[in-house]
Amino acid sequence: MRTFKNLFFFTLLIALFSCQQKSEPTVHLSGQLIDLSSGNQVVMSYNGASSLLGKSRDIAITTDKSGYFDTTFVLTEPGYYSLSRNTIYLSPGDDLMVKITNRNTEAEFSGTSAEINTYMKGRLFPKGGSFLEAGRNIIGDFETTKAFIDSAAMTRQAELDALQSTDSKFKELESMRILADQINSYISFYSYAGYAIRQKGLDFELPEREDFMKSLTPIVAPMLSQLNSAEYLDVAVVRDIFSYTSNDELKDIWFNGLTIPERTKELFEASDYSDKLSGSVSPELIDEVTVFANNMANQDFANEMIKKIESASKLLPGRPAIDIEIEDTDGKMVKISDFRGKVIYLDFWATWCGPCIQESPFFESIAKQFEGKEVVFLPISTDKGKKEWLDYLAAHEKQLKQYHTVDKNLSEGWDLKFIPRFILIDKDFNIANAYATRPSEKNTVEIIESLLD
Secondary structure, three states: OHHHHHHHHHHHHHHHHHHHHHOOOEEEEEEEEOOOOOOOEEEEEEOOHHHHOOOOOOEEEEOOOOOEEEEEEEOOOOEEEEEOOEEEEEOOOOEEEEEEOOOHHHOEEEEOOHHHHHHHOOOOOHHHOHHHOOOOOOOOOHHHHHHHHHHHHHHHHHHHHOOOOOOHHHHHHHHHHHHHHHHHHHHHHHHHHHHHHHHHOOOOOOOOHHHHHHHOHHHHHHHHHHHOOHHHHHOHHHHHHHHHHHOOOOHHHHOOOOOOOHHHHHHHHHHHHHHHHOOOOOHHHHHHHHHHHHOOOOHHHHHHHHHHHHHHHOOOOOOEOOOOEEEEOOOOEEEHHHHOOOEEEEEEEOOOOHHHHHHHHHHHHHHHHOOOOOEEEEEEEOOOOHHHHHHHHHHOOOOOOOEEOOOOHHHHOOOOOOOOEEEEEOOOOEEEEOOOOOOOOOOHHHHHHHHHO
């Protein structure tokens, strides 16, 4: 009898151990996110290759009023994620505590992968010209500045090589990031050189842009051959560099002789379709992209495209409008569906957006033309914080009632990727145009009148 009991407990232990072995690997992430959202939810965006197409791998983090959080989620493979201007690297099994603000250099880490993510605080920004840092590091003509870029890249590589508690895969990816940042810096020199000449009083002449880009060929072509692997697409700046394969002017001189991996080609072809789906959509476009998605070779890309198609299909004219919650300057919450029965013209803007500010007077002018008619004009700020919005309104008089939103349906439902963005909803609360004309365009008044008729 005792032997049977011992055998029973031994079998039970094996079963429990097997269950544990089969459970999916997770990441435990905790700490504080400071000033990253005016609500209690912050999106940690996946920043690997498929993020160019969609957001299905993003992770929502719920915080308390002070930004503190404690969350665990399944992660089956290492990857890059973005929190505001911070890029962090997470691996299955990580237990990481963070303190993160909008300034990546202020981030603090402890726990597993702390060393890696402390290193990642120094990540450069492609849109800032990487090592050029928005032109601040242009110190002379191209050759002089190139010497600085190359020296800075060597310093960054030495910092990477000095890391102790990391794996070879991370170091390989980050070495490719440094290489891509170098290339991006060379390319960006032309864009920032004019600024440097004016602001710093530097004395050198710029060639014609086409001549400058061609002159880079013997420098960048050998470097591009090192980057030419689909596995490096998880690094954002590598994706930026290989997006030039779609540039008719440059693809034949920089990439001549390179055999671009099929996965790379499919990513950028899918990206073109994804961009089209983020504009004015039609049933014909939906059908075309569906055929493409059904024949994709890379399942992770196909998954994002299918979700993108589903999202875009919801924005076709005649589909029910997606409701969002908005807040007025007195703190009163309403929904845009509360204005059902009238034509609704939405203006999504932000205080930092120059084109948005330029459209605002036109929006108010059209609203005045339609006073007393069954149409409502709703200017809705998408600023992350209410304070910036309210401070702006205090300094700029507005005729229309103003609103603010952090509703997740703005991105998940309306696929808001750019501003200003204007939307027209008919009296039955159906979509008239999810990508409506701007108020400054001549035919906007006519379009609104047609909805009233």
